[in-house]
Amino acid sequence: MSAANITDSASAPKADKPLAPAHKPLEGRARLFGTIALSSAVFMNVLDSSIANVSIPTIAGDLGVSATQGTWVITSFAVANAITVPLTGWLTQRFGQVRLFVLSVLLFVLTSWLCGFAWSLESLVIFRVMQGAVAGPMIPLSQSLMLGSYPKEKAGMALAMWSMTVLVGPVAGPLLGGWISDNYSWPWIFYINIPVGLLAGWASWQLYKHRDSERSKLPIDTIGLGLLVLWVGALQLMLDKGKELDWFASPAIITMAVVAVIALVFFVIWELTAKHPVVDLRLFKNRNFSAGVITTSIGYGLFFGTVVLLPLWMQNTLGYTATYAGIASAPVGILAIIFSPLVGKMLAKHDPRQIATVAFLIFALISYMRANFNTEVDLVTIMTPTFIQGAAMATFFIPLTTLTLAGLDPRRVPAAAGLSNFVRLLFGAFGTSITTTMWDSRASLHHAQLTEVARPGEPAFDAAMVSLQQKGLNLEQSAAVINNLINQQAYTISATDIFYASAILFLILLGLVWIARPSSHKSDVDAAAGAH
Numbered sequence: 001m002s003a004a005n006i007t008d009s010a011s012a013p014k015a016d017k018p019l020a021p022a023h024k025p026l027e028g029r030a031r032l033f034g035t036i037a038l039s040s041a042v043f044m045n046v047l048d049s050s051i052a053n054v055s056i057p058t059i060a061g062d063l064g065v066s067a068t069q070g071t072w073v074i075t076s077f078a079v080a081n082a083i084t085v086p087l088t089g090w091l092t093q094r095f096g097q098v099r100l101f102v103l104s105v106l107l108f109v110l111t112s113w114l115c116g117f118a119w120s121l122e123s124l125v126i127f128r129v130m131q132g133a134v135a136g137p138m139i140p141l142s143q144s145l146m147l148g149s150y151p152k153e154k155a156g157m158a159l160a161m162w163s164m165t166v167l168v169g170p171v172a173g174p175l176l177g178g179w180i181s182d183n184y185s186w187p188w189i190f191y192i193n194i195p196v197g198l199l200a201g202w203a204s205w206q207l208y209k210h211r212d213s214e215r216s217k218l219p220i221d222t223i224g225l226g227l228l229v230l231w232v233g234a235l236q237l238m239l240d241k242g243k244e245l246d247w248f249a250s251p252a253i254i255t256m257a258v259v260a261v262i263a264l265v266f267f268v269i270w271e272l273t274a275k276h277p278v279v280d281l282r283l284f285k286n287r288n289f290s291a292g293v294i295t296t297s298i299g300y301g302l303f304f305g306t307v308v309l310l311p312l313w314m315q316n317t318l319g320y321t322a323t324y325a326g327i328a329s330a331p332v333g334i335l336a337i338i339f340s341p342l343v344g345k346m347l348a349k350h351d352p353r354q355i356a357t358v359a360f361l362i363f364a365l366i367s368y369m370r371a372n373f374n375t376e377v378d379l380v381t382i383m384t385p386t387f388i389q390g391a392a393m394a395t396f397f398i399p400l401t402t403l404t405l406a407g408l409d410p411r412r413v414p415a416a417a418g419l420s421n422f423v424r425l426l427f428g429a430f431g432t433s434i435t436t437t438m439w440d441s442r443a444s445l446h447h448a449q450l451t452e453v454a455r456p457g458e459p460a461f462d463a464a465m466v467s468l469q470q471k472g473l474n475l476e477q478s479a480a481v482i483n484n485l486i487n488q489q490a491y492t493i494s495a496t497d498i499f500y501a502s503a504i505l506f507l508i509l510l511g512l513v514w515i516a517r518p519s520s521h522k523s524d525v526d527a528a529a530g531a532h
Contacts, residue, residue, distance in 0.1 A: 026149040030207060034149045037203035038142045039165040041105050043172075044196045045138050046165070048112070048131070049077070050173030051180075051189045054311040054325045058181040063121045067316055071436050072240055074308060075429045076125045077132035079236050082425030083229060084136025086279050086418045090220055091137055098212040101141040102205045107134035109197035116187035140421075145208060174311065178326025221278040224271050228278060231263035232426065239433035243440055283408075283416050291516040292404025295356070297423045299396060299509055301431030302502050303363065306370070307332075308432045309439060309495060314382065317491040318375065328382045335390030343398045352399035352406075356513045359396035360506045362388065367503035371496045375488055403516050435498060442494035443487075450486045 026034050052059070052073050060070030091100050111131035118124035180188045238256040245253050271277040284290045311325035320328070346355060366385040373382070404420050454461045461482070468478035 025151045026207070031149050033203060034207045035146065037200050037207060038146050040196055041200040041204065042139060042142045042165045044193050044200065045108065045135050047173045047176070048193060051177035054174045054178045054315070054322045054329060055181045055186050055189055056312060057315045058322055059124070059186045062186060063124070065121045067312055068243065068436050068440055069121060071308060071432055072121065072125045073128055075236060075240060075432050076128040078425055078429035078432070079232060080129040080132030081135050082422050082429065083232060084133050085140070085422045085425065087225070088137040088140055088418060092141070094217065096212040097141055097144065098205070098208045100137050101145060102201050104134055104138040104141070105197050105201040105204065108138065109194050109201070112190045112193035112197065116190035148211065174326035174329035176326070178322035178324070181322035219276050221274050221276050224267065224274055224278040227263050227267035227270060231260050231267055234260035234263060236429060236433065239430060239437065243437045279419055279422065283419055286408060288406050288516045289404055289408065289416060289420070291512055292400055293420045293423050295509055295512040296400045296404065296420065297427035299360065299363070299506070300424050301427035302505055304428040305431035305435030306367070306499065306502055309435050309498060312436070313491065313495045317488055324379060328379060329386060331383055331387035332389050332393065334387060336393040337390070339391050339394035340398065343394050347399060347402055352403040353513050353516060355395050355399040356403065357510055359392045359399070360510050360513070362392035362395070364503045364506040366392065367499045367506060371500035371503060373492065373496055373499070375492050407517070438498055439491070439494050442497050443491045446493045447486060447490035450490060454482060454486055
């Protein structure tokens with residue numbers, strides 16, 4: 001995640017209203033404390049998106065569910081967060097920028113406490129949905145307030161400060177989540193938000209309460225919003241419950257699929273004809289916007305799916321602790337932090353499509369490296385592609401966001417940023433569900449194939465059984481040991497299948513990038529800045 005891929009769908013006033021006078025930038029200590037307060041809120045939000053990844057096996061075990069079911073903790077937050085992002089513009093004009101930001105922070109604190117207090121998977125998922133919903137406006141509004149705190153000539157510095165905070169989250173999240181899970185109890189991955197959020201909310205209100213934006217009552221597209229929640233919710237439920245209910249052999253899955261398709265069709269028709277649509281789908285008529293959104297979203301879905309899969313495989317199959325899974329996942333943010341400012345400068349002279357091409361080549365290389373993992377892989381080997389992945393993140397999000405917004409009317413940029421962010425977050429949630437489902441499904445297939453050669457009468461199997469029994473194990477214990485080894489191999493081969501498929505898909509995405517039209521790099525950067 002980078003500064004360029006989370007944009008503000010709330011900051012532009014309506015075209016038919018006069019612009020409100022801009023507030024003067026903050027100075028001295030006020031700017032310093034404002035930067036710290038906003039950065040703390042952003043860090044808390046981003047941290048919560050990644051901290052749960054390495055804690056899923058611990059949470060699932062404590063709540064008595066499978067690790068695959070435990071990924072609902074991630075997808076529920078992501079889907080709810082994605083749905084509320086397009087509403088940020090309407091909510092800002094209804095409540096005011098500062099009030100909405102502070103309210104979002106405080107509600108995030110409350111829902112974090114509820115998540116830690118959860119007593120079952122169902123209750124945790126409900127609270128995570130609430131947490132994701134209230135978190136929607138927080139990141140784009142923090143970016144807008146940060147830019148308003150600095151003079152125009154220092155806008156680059158403001159975005160750099162904001163970017164660093166966002167990119168530190170993926171580094172600290174897995175480390176902190178693993179350490180807490182191993183040394184304390186998983187609810188503390190949510191409880192740690194409480195002091196940070198309370199301080200950030202209080203400081204933000206003290207510094208920005210006199211800088212709020214104008215408020216006005218605008219109609220909300222309730223039918224469009226209802227259809228959006230219905231089709232997204234039905235589709236996500238279908239993806240999450242499919243494996244458990246045997247997919248389309250289940251009437252419940254068929255019902256969810258039908259509801260998702262029908263609601264999506266009505267949603268598209270309604271949004272294309274509504275006077276005040278909750279999502280402006282007409283933006284997809286723009287070639288660059290369509291190519292950018294599709295490429296970014298599919299790429300992010302692939303990226304996020306493997307980000308979730310890696311610690312699951314390490315803990316469930318290789319026996320790593322949550323702490324070591326976190327250590328293996330943490331390096332992803334290091335090169336991202338280093339390269340992001342450089343990529344921002346390169347955009348002034350280079351075609352964004354060229355930089356994005358580099359990103360997909362690196363992503364494909366990383367996936368191919370992981371496709372060669374086996375059950376004997378060591379921690380350093382696992383960490384190496386994760387470290388390189390940071391460079392891919394920096395060259396992926398920033399140029400693709402610039403490309404997506406290039407050539408749009410400045411008045412449409414905030415809506416375009418909100419819609420592209422919505423689709424990206426949605427694909428991240430879908431990527432997680434699809435990846436974990438495929439991991440289980442392919443593991444079952446490989447388990448069946450391996451047991452065809454690991455059975456009585458096969459020389460290798462018979463030799464292994466004799467060897468185990470000579471060590472003091474009885475027949476049942478020896479068979480259980482061999483079955484565990486088969487499981488370990490099956491889940492590892494399944495994971496490498498997914499990594500290999502991801503490498504191929506990243507290469508295919510290269511073609512989508514070049515569907516977009518080339519344009520002036522300077523105007524592209526200006527358009528992207530308008531989104532902030």
